Amino acid sequence: MRRILPLLLAAPLLLAQAPSPQAAPETQPVYNAADSIIANAPASHWIDIPADDIMVMETAAGTMAIQLAPQFAPAHVAAIKALVRTGQFDDGRIVRVQDNYVVQWTARPDPAKPKAAPLPAEYERPMAGLSFTPSPYQDTYAQAGWVSGWQAARDPATGTAWLAHCYATVGVGRDNPPDTGDSTELYTVIGHGPRHLDRNIANVGRVLSGIEPHAALPRGSEALGFYRTEAEKPKITRVRLASQIPGFARWQMMDTASPSFAAVVQARANRTGFFPRPAGAADLCTLRVPVRAVK
Amino acid sequence: MRRILPLLLAAPLLLAQAPSPQAAPETQPVYNAADSIIANAPASHWIDIPADDIMVMETAAGTMAIQLAPQFAPAHVAAIKALVRTGQFDDGRIVRVQDNYVVQWTARPDPAKPKAAPLPAEYERPMAGLSFTPSPYQDTYAQAGWVSGWQAARDPATGTAWLAHCYATVGVGRDNPPDTGDSTELYTVIGHGPRHLDRNIANVGRVLSGIEPHAALPRGSEALGFYRTEAEKPKITRVRLASQIPGFARWQMMDTASPSFAAVVQARANRTGFFPRPAGAADLCTLRVPVRAVK
Numbered sequence: 001m002r003r004i005l006p007l008l009l010a011a012p013l014l015l016a017q018a019p020s021p022q023a024a025p026e027t028q029p030v031y032n033a034a035d036s037i038i039a040n041a042p043a044s045h046w047i048d049i050p051a052d053d054i055m056v057m058e059t060a061a062g063t064m065a066i067q068l069a070p071q072f073a074p075a076h077v078a079a080i081k082a083l084v085r086t087g088q089f090d091d092g093r094i095v096r097v098q099d100n101y102v103v104q105w106t107a108r109p110d111p112a113k114p115k116a117a118p119l120p121a122e123y124e125r126p127m128a129g130l131s132f133t134p135s136p137y138q139d140t141y142a143q144a145g146w147v148s149g150w151q152a153a154r155d156p157a158t159g160t161a162w163l164a165h166c167y168a169t170v171g172v173g174r175d176n177p178p179d180t181g182d183s184t185e186l187y188t189v190i191g192h193g194p195r196h197l198d199r200n201i202a203n204v205g206r207v208l209s210g211i212e213p214h215a216a217l218p219r220g221s222e223a224l225g226f227y228r229t230e231a232e233k234p235k236i237t238r239v240r241l242a243s244q245i246p247g248f249a250r251w252q253m254m255d256t257a258s259p260s261f262a263a264v265v266q267a268r269a270n271r272t273g274f275f276p277r278p279a280g281a282a283d284l285c286t287l288r289v290p291v292r293a294v295k
Numbered sequence: 296m297r298r299i300l301p302l303l304l305a306a307p308l309l310l311a312q313a314p315s316p317q318a319a320p321e322t323q324p325v326y327n328a329a330d331s332i333i334a335n336a337p338a339s340h341w342i343d344i345p346a347d348d349i350m351v352m353e354t355a356a357g358t359m360a361i362q363l364a365p366q367f368a369p370a371h372v373a374a375i376k377a378l379v380r381t382g383q384f385d386d387g388r389i390v391r392v393q394d395n396y397v398v399q400w401t402a403r404p405d406p407a408k409p410k411a412a413p414l415p416a417e418y419e420r421p422m423a424g425l426s427f428t429p430s431p432y433q434d435t436y437a438q439a440g441w442v443s444g445w446q447a448a449r450d451p452a453t454g455t456a457w458l459a460h461c462y463a464t465v466g467v468g469r470d471n472p473p474d475t476g477d478s479t480e481l482y483t484v485i486g487h488g489p490r491h492l493d494r495n496i497a498n499v500g501r502v503l504s505g506i507e508p509h510a511a512l513p514r515g516s517e518a519l520g521f522y523r524t525e526a527e528k529p530k531i532t533r534v535r536l537a538s539q540i541p542g543f544a545r546w547q548m549m550d551t552a553s554p555s556f557a558a559v560v561q562a563r564a565n566r567t568g569f570f571p572r573p574a575g576a577a578d579l580c581t582l583r584v585p586v587r588a589v590k
Contacts, residue, residue: 097511099506099507099510099511100462100463100485100510123571123572137435138433138434138435139433139435140432140433140434140435140576140577140578141574141576141578166487167395167486167487168395190395191462191486191487192461192462192486192487192488192580192581193487194581195574195578195581196563196564196566196570196573196574196577196581198574199571199572200569200570200571200572211394212394212514213513213514215394215395215514216392216394216511216512216513216514217511218508218511219507219508219510219511268491269491271491274495275491275495276418276494276495277418277494277495278491279436279490279491279493281435281436282435282491283435283436283490283578285487286487286489286490286491
């Protein structure tokens with residue numbers, strides 16, 4: 001007899017198209033309510049992700065699709081897209097894998113290129129112009145919620161909002177003295193959400209698909225999980241925007257202001273079936289936004 | 296120029312003996328205040344971990360030392376120790392690795408053995424007899440804090456406390472209908488702390504060392520991250536209690552009621568140096584209890 005743990009929360013993505021392994025009607029547990037809500041959400045509750053905002057990174061480990069967030073880090077995202085279009089990430093390397101923390105990679109060094117001009121900090125941005133859907137549950141760090149499909153937080157005192165550091169969030173590495181990074185070095189979170197990094201670093205997006213083989217890379221043996229030798233560093237073979245790839249899947253994210261998403265949040269906070277005692281709450285990093293690839 | 300992210304929180308263990316890679320006095324960043332507090336904590340702020348409470352699991356991936364928590368799950372821990380002593384985990388298998396969730400393993404099936412009698416649930420226990428140090432920060436799920444070196448939570452309404460599901464927590468797998476598991480199938484958390492499992496499953500301990508290569512195992516291709524074939528399942532070669540291993544290191548955990556631990560919590564919630572905007576708070580799963588191997 002094989003003993004199991006529940007599926008919910010486990011998948012980094014909730015692909016509405018993917019059949020749930022527990023979706024056979026006669027055996028479907030009640031705790032899959034969120035899956036049913038996602039599968040049945042009307043088209044109007046989904047938002048198309050622009051193909052030009054998806055960075056597709058092929059590495060020795062696999063292919064990772066990353067959604068960029070120009071509304072939160074416009075200068076960094078523009079710099080990243082320029083690096084992608086000029087092929088600067090091709091032949092880059094994954095340089096660091098630190099357990100319960102991050103996978104970090106870097107563009108191909110270009111000694112001929114002068115150091116890029118500093119970018120604005122973009123650690124947070126004014127709330128003005130953003131639609132914020134607050135989480136119904138307490139957050140340890142700030143007022144948690146969602147901005148148009150993104151896990152975010154805000155501070156009424158400063159009138160600012162920012163992308164939260166959760167599993168699969170993508171940010172820009174920087175040096176120890178506060179600078180902003182030049183976008184040639186990026187990382188994604190592969191452990192418990194390090195929310196203390198919020199407002200201390202520029203977040204530029206999140207992984208839509210393909211994080212699994214990267215999160216399973218060997219941890220680096222050096223301080224901070226850096227790989228010791230060049231040979232250890234997994235190669236980045238090619239990076240393109242989805243808009244440059246003919247036939248690349250169209251991606252959508254659930255509208256976090258929609259009734260479907262509110263129902264997903266409720267279902268995840270009040271799981272039944274496997275759970276004799278539903279939590280009655282859920283923290284921001286567990287309340288991931290459903291995304292899906294569509295035909 | 297290599298761009299870095301800060302070390303704190305990254306390490307699954309805070310080994311006071313291990314030199315910090317950033318500990319050279321001329322370069323030590325201020326944000327390593329927690330490391331300094333740990334390194335300088337007096338002996339009286341540390342608690343010896345009984346060698347009989349440490350399960351040492353050798354697998355194809357590496358060796359993992361797990362501290363058991365008899366004060367929270369006495370029946371399950373007794374069952375696990377009996378399985379270890381009779382060699383039932385030797386030649387077991389890691390059967391499941393699910394990204395951002397768990398690594399799960401199982402004892403060697405023993406067809407000759409009758410099914411074990413059900414164990415008590417042990418999902419939570421009375422507060423009576425426990426010393427609870429509350430976290431100074433808000434928690435989404437309950438009243439968070441520590442019980443004698445363990446990340447825990449409590450509910451004043453029920454007068455109960457429980458071990459929290461955080462990175463490296465070890466629990467007992469069970470089937471979908473609420474039962475308690477028979478301790479032949481265990482898992483450890485390798486993703487964002489799934490606190491919704493709190494009080495829904497029996498937590499029996501935490502990984503002290505060696506989680507890294509196990510968290511880096513390939514994710515299983517089947518539903519819930521189960522491996523598809525027997526050949527994929529990493530072998531468990533041998534499991535013993537530390538008390539059965541001559542010369543095994545003595546381990547200690549920081550006394551979470553000590554001033555040193557209170558200072559560590561403050562330092563982690565108020566990082567400086569790399570952090571232009573300290574969070575001013577930290578959630579339970581990031582406030583890990585320092586542990587160390589001593590001579």
